[in-house]
Amino acid sequence: QAVVTQEPSLTVSPGGTVTLTCGSSTGPVTSGHYPFWLQQKPGQAPRTLIWHTGNKHSWTPARFSGSLVGDKAALTLSGAQPEDEAAYFCLLAFNGRWVFGGGTKVTVL
């Protein structure tokens, strides 16, 4: 089974910008992995922010954007707000199955 890697933790200043990445043990992450990004706050269910690399749901704040950067999928948060402090998980498709990354804990400080 593929392993999906994310930074364990990142810190961003209020109003600052941070980029989270999502890599694959099998090689470059491409649009064919249909990258998703989910946000989870303590005690809450996950919420999907980004689907298929860079598409947003209606509730996704404009400050979040998804892309492919080099060999990885990336989630960029521009203009971080205190309420963005959360865990962020990427999700990739591999041959019809799905694998989550270990998650990145983002601290806004």
Next chain:
Amino acid sequence: EVQLVESGGLLVQPGGSLRLSCAASGITLSSHWMHWVRQAPGKGLEWVAHINQDETVKDYVDSVKGRFTISRDDANNSLHLQMSGLRSEDTAVYYCGGGWHFDSWGQGTLVTVSS
């Protein structure tokens, strides 16, 4: 408004069985791929299983293959996960999710496997 409500989580002994349910409103489950995802205490998310619209595709993470079965009851618009041969490492909050590009998630139900 879409609502997914999981139920069936319990304390169960190793080797035991359990059936989880996910009741849906505001969404027709048979129109979407639907998934079960779990989260062990203090850990990350793990995809467990999915089922497609016409139930021709059901697949599982390797660690539960042969022990868990995903199914759907279209008459009651519900999703199920039959779990058997439960192990301590199956202890987790189980979420149902899916819909249009994973836009819908339940609040989860806790399964604890312990003697």
